Amino acid sequence: MNFCPRSRGRPRCQQAALSREQIIERAFVAFAEQTYEQVSLRALAKECGISDSLLHHHFGSKQQLWQEAADNYIAPLMATLTTNLETLAANDRPAQALRQNLPQSLKNMVSNTAALAFIFREGDQNNERSDYLRQRYMRPYLNRLDALFNQAVLDGDFRPIPPAARHVLIMGFLRSMVIPAHLQDELAPHLSSPEQTHALIDHIALLLLHGFSQSSPPLLGATTHVQ
Incomplete structure (x- = not known):
């Protein structure tokens, strides 16, 4: 599953969106390099090129993302x-x-x-x-x-x-x-x-x-x- 946010009135993004596995990989690296409290879902979402609301929608809480x-x-x-x-x-x-x-x-x-x-x-x-x-x-x-x-x-x-x-x-x-x-x-x-x-x-x-x-x-x- 790829996550490619689409804004109203704009064409679908041309760049390949990150897959669920790629987002989990980036989250894993973030949790390895920083403490749990230091990891920002908003910053992670920005790094992945998606909105933080979309990240929450697909992964739920930070705890759930950490567990995945x-x-x-x-x-x-x-x-x-x-x-x-x-x-x-x-x-x-x-x-x-x-x-x-x-x-x-x-x-x-x-x-x-x-x-x-x-x-x-x-x-x-x-x-x-x-x-x-x-x-x-x-x-x-x-x-x-x-x-x-x-x-x-x-x-x-x-x-x-x-x-x-x-x-x-x-x-x-x-x-x-x-x-x-x-x-x-x-x-x-x-x-x-x-x-x-x-x-x-x-x-x-x-x-x-x-x-x-x-x-x-x-x-x-x-x-x-x-x-």
Whole structure:
């Protein structure tokens, strides 16, 4: 569906109007680059070459447009991550599947910087949108990772580490890729090219997996914890 506004007494516009998918794409980029509150539907409509009333007519509220953007761009990314994880889990021990999946998933996520920014723009908030992302997209994937991790613990391959500790390490690293804050200077050389970024991810994954491994030295003050 194309949106081409037509004013009374004027011929239909000659330029090709943006499709619904193109408008959602521009909305997705806007929500990734700015906070939800900063995104202006009027400015977005102007950028798309349509009236803000037409934008409201076809997409409803800003919240509805945000959700369509999430469903169009976050859903495929998480589906890819889940499919890759299940393929590895079906063909190897849980620990080995996780060893292969962690660097692979991190690289997939980091290569989608707009999706990461979209997620973490809302991740710092406690609202309907952040809850939607967590419950619909992030939590099912993390739950599957946790199930494989727990099986790897039972197999004697991984040490028991609280889920919160694992999630903080992984999600904290991903957040630093799009919102580096005080690490901006340190991370800049590693983000200068895909090769440099992948090398950094390999180092991070190696450190995490070494810490998870049962053969690693015990963590200072660590307690047995499986959940």
